[in-house]
Amino acid sequence: MPSLLKRWRHALWYGRSVRAQLLIAFVLIDVVAVLVAGSVVILRARMQTRVEMSASMRLADFLVEDAVRLAGQELPAEQFLASLPAQLQSMRHVRFVVSDAAGIAIAVKPPGHGTTAREAVPPWFTALIAPPVEMRDVAVTVDGQRIGNVAIIGEPADEIAEVWDNAAAMAAVAILLNAMMIGLLYILFGRVLGPLTVLAHGLSDLERQAYGVRLPQPQARELAAIAEHFNALAFALEALRGENLNLNRRLITAQDDERRRTALELHDEVGPCLFGLKANASSIESAAQNLPEPARNGVIARLRDILSIIDHLQAINRSMLERLRPMALGHVPLKDMLGRLVNERAKEHPHIAFLLVARELRRGYGDSIDLTVYRCVQESVTNAIRHAAAKNVVVKLDHIDNGAALALTVTDDGRGLSGAVPGGFGTRGMKERVAGLGGRYRIDSAPGRGTHVRISIPLGEGGANT
Numbered sequence: 399m400p401s402l403l404k405r406w407r408h409a410l411w412y413g414r415s416v417r418a419q420l421l422i423a424f425v426l427i428d429v430v431a432v433l434v435a436g437s438v439v440i441l442r443a444r445m446q447t448r449v450e451m452s453a454s455m456r457l458a459d460f461l462v463e464d465a466v467r468l469a470g471q472e473l474p475a476e477q478f479l480a481s482l483p484a485q486l487q488s489m490r491h492v493r494f495v496v497s498d499a500a501g502i503a504i505a506v507k508p509p510g511h512g513t514t515a516r517e518a519v520p521p522w523f524t525a526l527i528a529p530p531v532e533m534r535d536v537a538v539t540v541d542g543q544r545i546g547n548v549a550i551i552g553e554p555a556d557e558i559a560e561v562w563d564n565a566a567a568m569a570a571v572a573i574l575l576n577a578m579m580i581g582l583l584y585i586l587f588g589r590v591l592g593p594l595t596v597l598a599h600g601l602s603d604l605e606r607q608a609y610g611v612r613l614p615q616p617q618a619r620e621l622a623a624i625a626e627h628f629n630a631l632a633f634a635l636e637a638l639r640g641e642n643l644n645l646n647r648r649l650i651t652a653q654d655d656e657r658r659r660t661a662l663e664l665h666d667e668v669g670p671c672l673f674g675l676k677a678n679a680s681s682i683e684s685a686a687q688n689l690p691e692p693a694r695n696g697v698i699a700r701l702r703d704i705l706s707i708i709d710h711l712q713a714i715n716r717s718m719l720e721r722l723r724p725m726a727l728g729h730v731p732l733k734d735m736l737g738r739l740v741n742e743r744a745k746e747h748p749h750i751a752f753l754l755v756a757r758e759l760r761r762g763y764g765d766s767i768d769l770t771v772y773r774c775v776q777e778s779v780t781n782a783i784r785h786a787a788a789k790n791v792v793v794k795l796d797h798i799d800n801g802a803a804l805a806l807t808v809t810d811d812g813r814g815l816s817g818a819v820p821g822g823f824g825t826r827g828m829k830e831r832v833a834g835l836g837g838r839y840r841i842d843s844a845p846g847r848g849t850h851v852r853i854s855i856p857l858g859e860g861g862a863n864t
Contacts (some may be wrong), residue, residue: 417587424583428576435462439568440526443561449551454491455532458550462536473864491557493675495549496538504546519562520553528557593621600628609636646834650766654723658765661723668715676708698759731761732768733795736775740793743779750783752835755794763804767855771806772793772832777824778808778851784851786812798854806853815843828853 411419498505520658532552537544603611609632613625686697719725726735733756744752762768775793778847782788788810798805825841832839837855 400775406528415591417584417591420587421580421584422488425580428437428526432572438566443527443565445559446527447527447554447572448560449553450557451491451532455534455550455552458492458494459534459536462548462550472526480675490551493551493553495551496546497544497549499544501547523562523565524555524558527561528554536755540571565844592616592795593618593625596629597624597650600632604632604635604688607639609639611864625693633804643834646836647766650831650834654765654769657722661725664715664719664722665725669712672708672715676712679704723769723801726763727772728762730773731759733759735772736793736795739776740779741774743783747783750788751790752779753790753792755792757795759795759797759798763857766802766859770835771804771853772854774806774851774853775808775832777828782808782810782812782849786810786814788812801857805853806851806855808851809848811848814845814847815841 411422414422487643494717496613498504529552534550536548536550538548540548589656593613596613600611600613611632615625616622682702683705686694686701688694689697724735727737730738736756737754740752740754763771767838775795779791781792782791792807792809794805795811796805797803829839832853832855835855837853841848841849841850842852
C-alpha cells in the first residue's frame with residue numbers, strides 16, 4: 399500500500415513539471431473557492447426564496463380576502479367562485495384552488511408564463527433551494543353563509559428558476575474568466591519558468607561534455623544570477639577541457655615519438671645485428687663442412703639451433719615493430735594501410751567476409767590520428783574475429799561535420815555483447831587514444847544483434863596532412 403501511494407503521488411504530483419504543479423495548485427484553489435462561493439449562493443438563495451414565498455403567501459391572503467369582500471356581493475356564488483382564479487392570476491409564486499361548499503374543486507389558477515424556465519431547472523438544484531411548501535385556506539362567505547373555499551398553495555418554482563438563471567449566468571462568466579486566467583497563467587508560468595527549462599538543457603549538454611553551451615541572460619534577477627554562474631562554470635570546464643586535450647595530445651605525441659624512436663632503434667640497430675648474426679652463423683655452417691665427420695655434425699646442429707633462435711628473434715622484432723609503429727605509417731596513404739590490414743585479415747580468415755568503405759580520404763591526418771585510426775581498426779577487427787563469431791565485418795571511414803571530423807565505424811553481425819561484459823585492455827586503449835585526441839568512442843551492441851564500434855575524431859587546424 400505505501401508503494402502504491404508513492405506511485406500515485408509521483409504520477410499525480412511529483413512526476414509533473416513545475417508549471418503543471420503550479421497550474422494544478424491554482425485549479426485546486428479555484429475549485430475550493432467555487433465550492434465555497436456556490437455554498438454561499440445556495441444558502442442565500444434558500445433564505446431569499448423563503449422570504450419571497452412568505453411575502454407572496456401573505457399578499458395572496460390579503461388579495462383573496464379583498465376579492466371576496468368586494469366581488470362576492472355582485473355575482474352569483476357559482477359564477478363568483480369560477481371567476482376568482484382569473485382575478486388573482488397576476489399573483490406570482492402561489493397557486494389557487496377554488497372549491498365549493500361541498501369541497502369539490504371548481505377552478506384552479508392556470509400555471510404562469512415561466513413553465514419552460516421551471517422545467518429547465520435541474521432537480522438537484524430545486525431540492526437544495528426549495529423551501530417547505532406552505533398552504534393556507536381562506537373561506538368564501540356571502541351574507542354570513544360559506545359558499546366555498548380558496549386554497550393558497552406556495553409555488554416557489556418561478557423563484558427557483560430565477561435563482562437558477564442567475565446562478566447559471568454567473569457560473570458561465572466564472573468558467574470563462576477562469577479558463578482565460580488558466581490560459582494566461584500557463585503562458586506566464588511558461589515565460590517565467592522558461593529559463594529553468596533552458597538551464598536543464600544546458601546541464602544535459604554539460605553532462606554530454608558539450609562545454610561550449612551558454613545560457614541567455616533572463617530578466618528575473620534570481621534566474622539571471624543562476625545563468626551567470628552556469629555560464630562561468632561552463633567556461634571554466636571548457637578551459638579545463640582544452641587544457642586536458644592539449645596535455646593528452648602532448649602525451650600521445652610524446653608516446654608516439656618514443657615508440658617511433660624505439661621502432662627506429664629496433665629497425666636500425668637490432669634488425670641489422672640479427673641479420674649479421676644470421677649471416678655469420680650461415681658462414682660458419684659453410685665452413686664447418688670441412689671438419690671431420692663427428693665434429694662437423696655437432697657444430698652444424700648447434701649452428702642450426704642458433705639460426706632457429708635468430709629467426710625467432712627476427713619474428714619477435716618484426717612483431718614489436720608492427721605493434722610499436724607500422725613501418726608504412728607516414729609513407730603509405732591511410733586508406734592503403736587500412737586496405738592492406740583488412741586484406742591480410744581476409745586471407746587469414748576466409749570464412750569471414752570483410753569490406754572496407756573509405757571515400758575521399760586524405761593521404762594522411764598526422765601520425766597521431768593515422769596511428770589511432772589504424773589501431774582502432776586493428777583492435778575492432780581482431781575482437782570481431784576472436785569473440786563475435788561474425789560472418790560479415792564492415793569497416794567504414796568517412797568525413798563528418800563538413801570535413802571537421804573523421805568518423806570510423808566497424809560493424810559485425812556476430813553474437814554481440816551484454817552490458818555485464820567488461821572491456822579489455824585493447825578497448826580501454828582505444829578509448830584513451832580517442833579521448834586524448836578530443837574524440838568520442840562508443841560501442842552499440844546487444845546479445846544476438848552484432849556490435850557497432852563508433853569513433854569520431856576532430857580534425858584540428860594543421861592536424862591533417864594532405
